[in-house]
Amino acid sequence: MADEANIPAPDHVPEPQAVPGQDTPGEDEEAWLNKGILGVGTASFFSDAGHELVTSLLPSFLTSTLHAGPAALGAIEGVSDALVGLSKLAGGPLAAEPSRRARIASGGYLLTAAATALIGAASMVWQVAVLRALAWAARGIRSPARDTLLVSITPRAAYGRAAGIERAGDNAGAIAGPLLAGLLVGLIGVREAILLSFIPSILAAAAITLAARQARHVLTTPAGRTKLSFNLGELRRSGAARALIPVSFFELGNLATTMLILHATDLLTGEGRDPAAATALAIFFYAAHNGAATVASLIGGHLVDRTGPRPVFAAGGTVYVGAYLLFAFSPHTWGPVLAGFLLAGIGIGFAETAESTAVALALPDRLRGNGFGVLGLVQSAGDIGATVTAGILWAVFSPAVAFTYAAAWMLASVLFSRALAPDKAQAGS
Structure with a gap:
């Protein structure tokens, strides 16, 4: 079990303050869960x-309603994904000031909700592109503020569990959204279903506002303007840059789930099913x-608080290696394909x-926003690079080569995961 004293604690980090319904770390282990943490998890779910x-x-909206081709969809999604990473980096300095975080998080959720729902009113492809880009930029800018807000209302000993609740909410929302889409399309149609996406998004904004109220009880930094800076030098000296090495390797192997679905459809069709049945499966x-990712986030959060981030991260990368090897060399049967999906979700x-x-x-509170912003940029850039490169390898060689390539990066992240361990030279500083 990792020794808490071995986690680097930068100078001048205030101890977490007690908040209503929450004891300080070490008093009552069950008291770490408060309304603010639940609010962040709920916001991630609805959003x-x-x-x-x-x-x-x-x-379907682009091709059937607006009569655009797959190239338009690819361009819109590619630009939007790139904007998420860049806007997360930009959102880091904005989240440095505690009094600003709540406004950025709430405003980001509202802007994402409005821009996403208005896609349903679009009559031209360029309007969809602008609205999608605006929604994804707002989504990126709000992320460091939300993550920093979450840490500010959580005892240090429960950081992992709080992060697990936020990630579990996000993954559970990825189950509910498509199911809700399928239900609404059959009842009211594609355009109207998109317009109704405003409802869960508004609930997300309300939930993050609840978390912001909780954060005001622990606000120890006086409100005021602070200089906007990426603070890259301080991040490097803190050891954050070193820790991003295994994270970068992991993200360079983190393929878009659409590639998993595409290959699974091919494998399941080869088992004798017609394409429609294979796609549905x-x-x-x-x-x-x-679903596996939701459960793994909650379990992983508990394990992180007990063992530290390194072994949990390494376990995630190891499980991913197994998932990708199953996709690369799986026979045309449903069992190994399902196992690959479940392992990837756990990873x-x-x-x-x-x-x-x-x-x-x-990181101390004043640098956490910057740290979450840089982490978001690394995640987005790595994911785009992984998917583009694997797609080329798939087209030129085979799916087996593409998935083996991704598995190699995951293995590298495991081998270099030691960089996530605390620097003993900094311990107790």
Whole structure:
């Protein structure tokens, strides 16, 4: 079990303050869970349900309603994904000031809700592109504020569990959104279903406002303007840059789940099913993937608080290696394909929870926003690079080569996971 004293504690980090319904660390282990933490997890659930609802309907909306081609969808999604990473980096300095975090988080959720729902009113492809880009930029900017807000209302000994609740809410929303989309399309149609995505997104904004109220009880920094800076030098000296090495390797192997669904459909079709049945089964397996990620996030959060981020992160990477090897060399039967989805869900649940907790533990409050912003940029850039490269390898060689390539990066993240361990030279500083 990791010794808490071995976690680097930078100078001038205030001890967590007691808040209503929550004892200080070490007094009552059951008292760490408060309304604010639940509010953040609920916000992640409703927000992800809202934008996953739209994401699942966007291909049909573009092709059937607006009569655009797959190239338009690829361009819109590619630009939007890139904007998420850049806006997360930009959101880091904005989250440095405690009094500003609540406004940025709430405003980001509201803007994401409005822009996403308005896609349902679009009549031209360029309007969809602008609204999607605006929604994803707002989603990125709000993320460091939300994550820093979460840490501010959580005892240090429970950072992992709090991160696990936030990640579990996000993954559970990825199950609810597509299911809700399927129900609404049959009742009211594609355009109207997209417009109704505003409802879960508004609930997300309300939930994050509840968390912001909880944060005001522990606000120890006086309100006021602070200089906006990425603080890259301080992040490097804190050891955060070193910790990002295994994270970068992991993200370079973190393929988009659409690639898993595509290959699973091919494998399941080869088993004798017609394409429609194979696609339906692959989507069901994807839902199981998100369910596994939800459970793994909660379990991973508890393990991180007991053992530290490194072993949980390494376990996530190891499980991913197994998942990708199953996808690379699986026979045309449903059992190994389902096992691959479940292992990938466990891997992402463990790894993302460990990554967020590592940033929270390693940095003081004034640098956490910057740290979460840089982490978000690394995650987005790595994911885009992983998917693009694997897609090329798939087209030129085979799916087996693409998944083996991704597995190699996951293995590298495990081998270099020691960088997530605290620097003993800094311990007790």
